[in-house]
Amino acid sequence: MTRELKFYGTPLPGVEHEPHNGKLIVIEGTDGVGRSTHTALLRGWLEARGHAVIDTGMTRSVLAGRGLKEAKTGTTLGRLTMQLYYATDFADRLENEMLPALRAGFVVLTDRYIYSAIARAIVRGIDARWIREIYGVALVPDLILYLRAAHAEELVSRVIASGRKLDYWESGMDLNLGEDFYDSFVKYQTRLLKEFDKMAGEYGFRVVDASRPIRRVAADLRRAVARVIEADETEKETAVGA
């Protein structure tokens, strides 16, 4: 089934609204919840089933990825500037990676989407309406998989168990929430979890309990993805048969 481009708010200018038959699938969740692991698993599974897949994620844009990463290593990145840098990175990937791939009939897997950006902005005291309007240029995805952790403590243990050090921004150190990275991480991620929960209903997240073993979570994700993709394939066959 081909579909029209559907935007959350003000559509992207200069984009032809021709229908496409790709699929936009979002994997959302806080830091340390296993998004990259599951994105990789889903990609392999989809490709094995013959689907062409591209994956993308924050700070990977050709236009702004490098500049944004550099800005994050310094000490002068202000709150508004950071949100807009992320929005630039997002728009570049949307227009130059996601849209062309959707038009070519790919499955686009994106590790995070606008919801992370909105949650991070809101916990930094940024006006919610402002940031949402900016991200109005985003396409409404076909499926939003939200990997949900119940508690931030669970996330921090995972990050540490994986041998990674806690990152300055992932720990919300710019917000002065706690004495050290651990305390700050827990408080910051708790706030993010709250924002994600608030968005779940509004945006129609498919909530997946990420506290379970990887295998179980992956099975749930595959089932949800299969439903979105196979719904189309059945329709296509029916259409050909008729």
Place this chain on the structure above:
Amino acid sequence: MIPYGKHRFPGKLFVVEGTDGSGKSTQLALLYQWLKAEGHPVFFSEWNSSPLVKDTTRRAKKRHLFTPTTFSLLHATDFADRTERDIIPPLKAGAIVLADRYIYTAFARDVARGCDRAWVRGLYRFAVKPTVAFFFRAPLDVAIDRIVSGRPELKYYEAGLDMDWTDDAEDSFKIFQGRILEEYDRMVGEFGLTVIDATGSIQRQQREMRRIVMEHLNAKETDA
């Protein structure tokens, strides 16, 4: 985030706007010298000057990476950095800030490139409302003559060549500048821009500018 029009700072913010070649930078430089000579603390802030964004912009222009949306967003990023760092702190400290190009430049250019008018205005909602925004208005043919005769070659984005209106840089530039001027004219009433006739002599324009600035420096109340 304090929205446009709601900031209450003791300092004053004066901005100059206008199409390329309208002479606004010359006027602002003269104003700067005068204010400094009068003993005021004055800061100067230019369009496209954020150290966090500069390299990204330069590279994107060189490699033609922009779409109208990313052009708009990256310029807003640059402006946000200037606002957070160069504009708000001096205004809070009671100083005078002079800005060469401000949000109205983005409104004019981005809309001329096809971005949604309301979306672009919303994007810049965090901006401080200027004490006075001078719009140096030159008729289209005058502005175009000044630029085309003063430069060996028009730049890609400056000429609006990314829009594919035409392959000819000079023709494209004319179309683009025409649209920009239309947007500026529309903003005069919307944002209360102070129009200065940019065809008048440099001295005359400067006299008018100083008179208006003086009025605001003498006024006790501030709404910048």
